Amino acid sequence: MRVEIVAVGTELLLGQIPDTNSQWLGERLAANGIASHFHQHVGDNHDRIVLAFRTALARSDALIVCGGLGPTQDDITRAALAEVMNVPLERHDEIVEVIRAAFSSRGRSMSDNNLLQADVPRGATIIPQTRGTAPGLICPLGLKVIYAVPGVPYEMSDMFDRAILPDLLERQREAGETGVIKSRVLRTWGASESALAEAVGERFEELQLGGRVTIAFLASGIEGIKVRLTAKGNDDADATALLGVEELAVSALIKEKLGDIIFSVNDESMEEVVAALLSSHDATLAVAESLTGGLIASRLVNVAGASAWFRGGIVSYASQVKFDLLGVPEGPVVTGDAAEAMALGVRKLLNSDVGLSVTGVAGPDEQDGQVPGTVYVGLSLGEGTTHAALRLPGDRARVRSYAAISALDVLRRALQSSR
């Protein structure tokens, strides 16, 4: 059972809105073990919609079409469906009544163009609307099928869960296809995609367990590299077991070759991991930031409940602020000593258990004789204050983003090793 998603709407082609529907549907299909090999976007043009449907029918078993079912001139999905099915559109009086009732219950008069939403290709069945005015359609084409739903995300998701998913699962059972797909995402910081690929490379075949498991590396920009494990089992328990064993094996291999670079095994963000560690240590945190300019603090407060462990921070962008507020000795501020003084200073000033700091050169110019990308992370924790020296790649914005996650990673490693 191969499902193709076709999202209809010129606004998608013009980049005016993101296509969140295909992403949502892709995730739901995958979670239910239904394969999806292609997505398409097509604009509000009859011939091109028909072409997109025919292209999809040639390579997939079922189509989910989102959009173009509304009442305006550019809602032409119904007519395209009728052409592909080679049947006429027929107006359904019971849908007319539902639409009329929806308008009168809101005290609004209905313009005639709304009646277009009651037109149904002959042979199609209806997915009744609950929240909007346009019903969805289930259009059989021999052994294949096209589901059409409105493009409004909450109408689309409601119809998918209520009508499309049960129908797809039933078709899959009838076709004798079984199995459950599950996936898990390991997140790493501090290694390149190629280093990760190499770490698992020589055992790559073996790790795929005869095709039952796939491993993919997803570069996630400033958030590091994700390692996605996807297992196909005979049933839920089988898939879970495959995934569990795979995670152990892959994690061990990566740790052996590259060290402690996996910071989460369930797709948690770096700040969520740090938050959980601080909570388990019952420790509060304050941060002093120079080149990151508040990025670290703003990531930390994204975690719900941050007020339990986050005191606040100092953005000491001007050197004088480092000297006056944080007690950094006057002199060069892009040094390990300055980072340590900042961490200790903010810990005292904000009365926290842990102080974390970053100083460095974002670029494009040198500072204190240091090249762009030079970054020092200071950490004051328990009796000790230490620093890490880093060299980060990229332009101004990337150096700053990398510095923020790198500093959080320094804290993560320290908290994990002091458990």
Added chain:
Amino acid sequence: MRVEIVAVGTELLLGQIPDTNSQWLGERLAANGIASHFHQHVGDNHDRIVLAFRTALARSDALIVCGGLGPTQDDITRAALAEVMNVPLERHDEIVEVIRAAFSSRGRSMSDNNLLQADVPRGATIIPQTRGTAPGLICPLGLKVIYAVPGVPYEMSDMFDRAILPDLLERQREAGETGVIKSRVLRTWGASESALAEAVGERFEELQLGGRVTIAFLASGIEGIKVRLTAKGNDDADATALLGVEELAVSALIKEKLGDIIFSVNDESMEEVVAALLSSHDATLAVAESLTGGLIASRLVNVAGASAWFRGGIVSYASQVKFDLLGVPEGPVVTGDAAEAMALGVRKLLNSDVGLSVTGVAGPDEQDGQVPGTVYVGLSLGEGTTHAALRLPGDRARVRSYAAISALDVLRRALQSSR
């Protein structure tokens, strides 16, 4: 010239990441008057990538392929290109040298799988990499062409602007498609898309100048609504003139109906506008942030040259930090008075000309008897300290982001009116 975008990556089909590349490319193509009728997503599977390419070549003149050019086992776009072109892959020594140099400049050793990125289908030309290790490819197929770029957004966008767009425009000229398209983006903060549409609505036909100009409203999430004006002229001067007159007319109409909501007319960000205003006032700024947790400061330091006017900030997340460091009187901290005390406090503490502050409730719970979305912006400037009371919609993350840009907008309006 019809361009089809093919985004390669199983993670797109599984809904693990949004396809921001197709949206960005769609917007850029439209802004340059290049038609795009279809987008596709396809997974990391050789036969299906080949099928997607062939499908696209049958209905479009040019393909932009994003993704699958990296060094790992699931980066198979190069091999699919070679099959569609019916040519072998050839290793290019000069690319090998660039990749080697990139690794050694970062002090890292290079694993052999990185050399896959030096494989080029015979007859293709290279788009040199500037930021990553994988070069882009320009693959001619008769009169048609496939451009392949990495899926990493900043590598993709760099190669598009540098190599793909100029090549497409040249092909369009050669095909005798004439006319010059220019566009300009007005950015607004503080009005809804429907309010903007209504403001220009009754003169919408007239404003399109007989089809020479199009007006589009682009909801840009936490960055407000963009108004994109696109003019098609006979030549460069004609398009520039059309655009200039259109901008004057649309700006005047919006200002008359909705007030001073346009903060930039050349797509500058809010912080760039604020930076220019501070520089022209020769004034320095310090910020005190509560619920925004460093977001405002981190936006400000993204502007090149920020050290000339940005002193730094205090992230006073815990109330005690507001009392101790900023001199806010003990008591409720989500009030206009507290916001003013924070603005004045940070201005004194960091010795700046202007103090800007934000306090409020991000949610999900109430604080000080105030509902989530309640936000006060404090501003201390010249002799006066004032505050603005706002009520912002959305969840925790959105309230925080809206609060950050709203605070900068308060500063913008104050600086503009004190000129």
